[in-house]
Amino acid sequence: MSLLIVGTIAFDAIETPFGKTDKIIGGAATYIGLAASYFTQNMGLVSVIGDDFPKDYTDLLKSKNINLDGVEVKQGEKSFFWSGKYHIDMNTRDTLVTELNVLAGFDPVVPEKFKEADFLMLGNLTPLIQKKVIQQMKKRPKLIVMDTMNFWMNTALDDLKEVLTMVDVLTINDEEARMLSNEYSLIKAARKIMEMGPKYLIVKKGEHGALLFDKDQVFFAPALPLEEVFDPTGAGDSFAGGFIGYLDKTKDISFENLKGAIIMGSAMASFTVEKFGTENLINLTKEKIKNRIQEFVDLVQFEISIAYK
Amino acid sequence: MSLLIVGTIAFDAIETPFGKTDKIIGGAATYIGLAASYFTQNMGLVSVIGDDFPKDYTDLLKSKNINLDGVEVKQGEKSFFWSGKYHIDMNTRDTLVTELNVLAGFDPVVPEKFKEADFLMLGNLTPLIQKKVIQQMKKRPKLIVMDTMNFWMNTALDDLKEVLTMVDVLTINDEEARMLSNEYSLIKAARKIMEMGPKYLIVKKGEHGALLFDKDQVFFAPALPLEEVFDPTGAGDSFAGGFIGYLDKTKDISFENLKGAIIMGSAMASFTVEKFGTENLINLTKEKIKNRIQEFVDLVQFEISIAYK
Numbered sequence: 183m184s185l186l187i188v189g190t191i192a193f194d195a196i197e198t199p200f201g202k203t204d205k206i207i208g209g210a211a212t213y214i215g216l217a218a219s220y221f222t223q224n225m226g227l228v229s230v231i232g233d234d235f236p237k238d239y240t241d242l243l244k245s246k247n248i249n250l251d252g253v254e255v256k257q258g259e260k261s262f263f264w265s266g267k268y269h270i271d272m273n274t275r276d277t278l279v280t281e282l283n284v285l286a287g288f289d290p291v292v293p294e295k296f297k298e299a300d301f302l303m304l305g306n307l308t309p310l311i312q313k314k315v316i317q318q319m320k321k322r323p324k325l326i327v328m329d330t331m332n333f334w335m336n337t338a339l340d341d342l343k344e345v346l347t348m349v350d351v352l353t354i355n356d357e358e359a360r361m362l363s364n365e366y367s368l369i370k371a372a373r374k375i376m377e378m379g380p381k382y383l384i385v386k387k388g389e390h391g392a393l394l395f396d397k398d399q400v401f402f403a404p405a406l407p408l409e410e411v412f413d414p415t416g417a418g419d420s421f422a423g424g425f426i427g428y429l430d431k432t433k434d435i436s437f438e439n440l441k442g443a444i445i446m447g448s449a450m451a452s453f454t455v456e457k458f459g460t461e462n463l464i465n466l467t468k469e470k471i472k473n474r475i476q477e478f479v480d481l482v483q484f485e486i487s488i489a490y491k
Numbered sequence: 492m493s494l495l496i497v498g499t500i501a502f503d504a505i506e507t508p509f510g511k512t513d514k515i516i517g518g519a520a521t522y523i524g525l526a527a528s529y530f531t532q533n534m535g536l537v538s539v540i541g542d543d544f545p546k547d548y549t550d551l552l553k554s555k556n557i558n559l560d561g562v563e564v565k566q567g568e569k570s571f572f573w574s575g576k577y578h579i580d581m582n583t584r585d586t587l588v589t590e591l592n593v594l595a596g597f598d599p600v601v602p603e604k605f606k607e608a609d610f611l612m613l614g615n616l617t618p619l620i621q622k623k624v625i626q627q628m629k630k631r632p633k634l635i636v637m638d639t640m641n642f643w644m645n646t647a648l649d650d651l652k653e654v655l656t657m658v659d660v661l662t663i664n665d666e667e668a669r670m671l672s673n674e675y676s677l678i679k680a681a682r683k684i685m686e687m688g689p690k691y692l693i694v695k696k697g698e699h700g701a702l703l704f705d706k707d708q709v710f711f712a713p714a715l716p717l718e719e720v721f722d723p724t725g726a727g728d729s730f731a732g733g734f735i736g737y738l739d740k741t742k743d744i745s746f747e748n749l750k751g752a753i754i755m756g757s758a759m760a761s762f763t764v765e766k767f768g769t770e771n772l773i774n775l776t777k778e779k780i781k782n783r784i785q786e787f788v789d790l791v792q793f794e795i796s797i798a799y800k
Contacts, residue, residue, distance in 0.1 A: 221797075270675060332596050366579060369718050389697040393716060401788045402713045409703060432795055441793040475795055479710045484750040484793040486784055488530075488740055 183249070183298045184224040185430040187214050189305020190285060190317045191229045191253065195265040196458060198272070198413050206459040207239050209262065210305030210329070213416035216463045217423025217450040218476040219246035219353050220471060225271045226250035226296045228315060230288045232261040243462065251295045272411050273388045292318040303426040304349070305419060309341035316348050324434050329422055332358050346379040353384040353422060368393060382440065382458040383483040386418055394444050403444040404481055406452040413458045417451040420463060424450030449474045492558070492605045493533035494501040496523050496740040497624045497727070498614020500538045500562065501592060505767060507581070509721050515768040516548050518571065519614030519638070522725035525772045526732025526759040529780060530740040535605045537561035537624060539597045541570040551773065561602045581720050582697045589676045601627040606645060612735040613637040613658070614728060616722035625657050634744050636660040638731055641667050653686040662693040677702060691749065695727055703753050705746050712753040713790055715761040722767045724759040729772060733759030740800035758783045
């Protein structure tokens with residue numbers, strides 16, 4: 183097992199200015215796994231679902247070479263359910279319903295064959311669960327990437343800070359970076375956050391792209407301007423999946439290669455938001471991804487032709 | 492005369508979370524001219540000031556090879572004065588004072604020798620004044636760039652729309668693009684606005700960079716992440732100055748070269764916001780600009796190293 187992903191598998195009900203869904207499949211691990219599946223075929227999920235979860239969908243994940251041996255099925259219980267409504271700017275949303283269900287008692291068990299994964303992607307979950315997964319690994323993965331959110335900064339900051347000392351890359355959004363560091367300038371925020379543990383920080387800015395920091399360098403990946411953003415749900419997780427999948431494929435964790443990984447993450451996120459839920463993400467082809475990457479290249483490529491004076 | 496710039500020359504009093512200024516020199520034409528002066532030495536301003544405007548500062552502008560023959564000095568009147576206060580995010584501000592003074596009766600007169608300029612930059616002013624300047628040109632400039640703002644969309648929309656049919660490039664911010672087009676998606680907004688006249692649209696997104704559109708293409712110039720943004724006043728105008736100065740220097744108005752011009756504009760804006768008012772902009776060197784451009788190159792340059800599957 184080369185890539186281990188930990189995160190939620192869930193039902194989502196989504197409302198955006200463009201429409202509304204019934205319960206559809208969502209969850210961080212779902213988006214991460216699907217996005218990563220275009221790059222790596224050697225991946226396992228650790229998650230938990232109820233017995234209400236449709237076999238069609240677990241079959242679909244398996245057909246993408248996503249190993250589900252680490253996904254616990256709790257008989258007689260219901261899967262995690264989230265419902266949210268997006269505002270017109272699509273960068274802000276209200277949570278309408280959160281039913282933790284199986285997630286409330288989730289105690290992750292990493293199957294033996296996943297314990298030597300090279301890459302570990304910790305989707306957004308309570309920091310304690312993220313820590314439990316790290317502690318079960320037999321050898322330190324080459325790279326541990328952790329996603330988190332403001333909710334844990336408000337409710338479990340000490341745990342969060344402990345996990346930060348155990349990971350290599352943290353992904354959060356700009357507002358969360360400011361909250362965690364108490365600095366408005368993202369440069370200063372990044373410096374402070376990296377002092378808390380991670381060697382790299384990725385700041386996700388939604389439609390405004392993403393920044394990658396290490397101690398000395400910064401890289402910016404734009405978001406692709408899209409005709410229409412239909413549903414931002416899963417964008418951050420698709421980003422993480424493209425990012426970690428690309429790294430697992432290339433096995434290169436230099437800053438230079440992380441740049442490419444972030445562009446790949448941005449490309450995967452751009453597909454996800456074009457349709458509701460995972461609809462677009464499950465139907466990609468190598469050709470579509472290639473073309474999209476070319477769009478990113480064209481978007482930022484420039485030449486300066488004079489000596490300025 | 493190769494480049495003609497029309498816009499305000501003003502006193503500004505600025506308050507930001509980092510400090511406060513007394514009356515300092517500002518105005519769109521000031522920033523545009525100073526930024527452009529690093530690329531072209533063949534430029535004139537059309538503007539109006541009162542007899543309270545300091546000779547030291549007009550001398551400074553002249554020393555930058557900015558021809559002020561088109562700047563009317565109204566005896567016994569006061570220069571335009573603006574005062575504003577920025578919020579912590581630096582993207583929003585409150586106007587505290589606007590004293591039009593000389594600007595109230597401004598009737599631009601383009602000196603004879605400016606009437607055949609190749610490049611015309613219309614800084615933010617009432618659309619009627621912008622129109623009057625265009626009408627005084629003896630030959631159609633190669634490129635007319637127009638800046639405007641939401642205020643004119645609310646108070647002089649018909650005039651604004653008329654001027655839009657006369658220009659090649661419009662620069663506005665994202666909120667204004669949405670307001671003018673009544674479209675949330677910037678891609679759709681750009682399409683609608685270009686149907687109103689301009690061949691190119693530049694959407695300025697402040698700390699989130701800028702987008703350049705033509706009918707078929709889009710280019711994104713990032714903003715440089717800065718340690719500290721001290722004062723955003725003049726950022727948009729410095730951007731415009733770097734943009735038009737670079738175009739005047741290179742004499743190439745292809746989409747490809749417009750990309751370089753936008754990066755140059757972004758570089759000039761990044762200098763301006765690092766200090767209050769024009770302080771940073773008046774002290775640049777070719778070396779500083781070269782280094783900053785390299786930072787932009789490093790910021791977005793990446794390579795993708797696999798065939799994605």
